[in-house]
Amino acid sequence: MKVERSALPGVLIIVPDRFKDGRGFFSESWNYKSMKLHGVDMQFVQDNHSLSASLGTIRGLHFQAPPFAQAKLVRCGRGRLFDVVVDIRVGSPTYGKWMGEELSFENGKQLYIPTGFLHGFVTREPNTEIVYKCSNYYSPECDGSVRFDDPDINVDWGVGSLEPVLSEKDASAPLLKGFNSPFVFEGS
Template identity: 50%
Template structure:
């Protein structure tokens, strides 16, 4: 695997290291040894899939608070999406900053999201599916979120927002957030 740090400390893209021949290629999409060597999470307790029919759909910005704060490894298995993360860690030098990367089924790339980040995405193609590996079981009591369109964050979504759930539309603003203490 090829790990490339993103602008927010602890976050990475994870690209496949392909071994190609005339038939196609072989690559590991996860290797505990390689992730461990990078100091990244290696224990996943749940895998989730998210399918969105319409181009422009926004899901997020979601997170879980301690003691159920989670690490995510997100890969696009069909279509394409802009994946966005926001640093919400108390005391972080990049608190309130966001970054993004494009995930596509063709690129087979992934984003590694550490604990203490809000996460969301916008589909760039119809019929887009993302697969998440998560390090903690879902806990409704520790669930949190931020407004995807909060002017304080000024996230540059590439398309007009479509199919945003009522729950995501009613998330609190960044100014109302209590930072994550890890």
Template identity: 50%
Template sequence: MIENPVRLVPPRRHGDARGWFTENYNRDTFVTLGINSTFVQDNHSYSAPAFTLRGLHFQTPPRGQDKLVRCIRGRIYDVAVDVRRESPTYGQWVGAELSAENGHQLFIPIGFAHGFVTLEPDCEVTYKCSDTYAPDNDGGIAWDSVGIDWPMPAGTVPKLSAKDTHQLALADFDSPFPYDGRPLAPLS
């Protein structure tokens, strides 16, 4: 069976009356999960208002980035969109709620656009990247061009950056990402 390229990674928490301990990343553990990335950059974002939407972003080859995303304060809905040309699941997406409470992480490989919406005020998100930021390879697609079922109240207009208000629609995007033989599957 071919592994899903996007992976939801639930934590193992060891707790007692004082609280809990978890190991967020261990290379050997992640290799057993089929995640062989070497991470070289950590990012941390803070979003003050609820329904701040960041995405859908990626870096193009040769500076593509695998990402390992987690929410350390608040709750977000995190998504990955398949943008690999010739993929049978091109344009399809998966999403999961990540929160400080559940500790879940989402692994998003190269060839997927990534974005999230905050579900409450004062959210902090951290993520590891397999390459450093490269402005010449920075790219994205419009958050509302994929058909994502963003969990926002009817009529809500998300808070967007200037950059995210001017992204190409998926239908106008010419993907530089090759398909690797692993179709996107629902998260388990």
């Protein structure tokens, strides 16, 4: 397993080993002991799997507030997506900054996203599946979002002139400006 630190503190890019033979490959997508060696001491309680049928589908930018805040381990089960993370921890030197990583079935990359970050993605191929583990259960009362096209964050989704496919919730999400983040930066 290869683990890289990203430009945002706490966010990790993980590439599990793939053991290939004539049948295909085997890969261990999660191993508690291995991840603990890289500073991720996390118990996941929920797995999610979604399919986006159209190229250019954007889901995000989402978060769950305490007491149901969620860390996530995200991977692409089929197709290709660009995964985006935005720091919303008040007092963080990277508050409002974003980073993105292409996740695909082919590259096998995963992204570990701690609590205190917005999360979203855009599909780069039709029929793209995202699979992710969550450290806490979904709570509608704690669910929140920030606009995917917020000019202060300025995420480059890489969709060009393609009209993004959005949910009503994502299209009408509030901007980061004036947002009262429930997360506080507690140092590196």
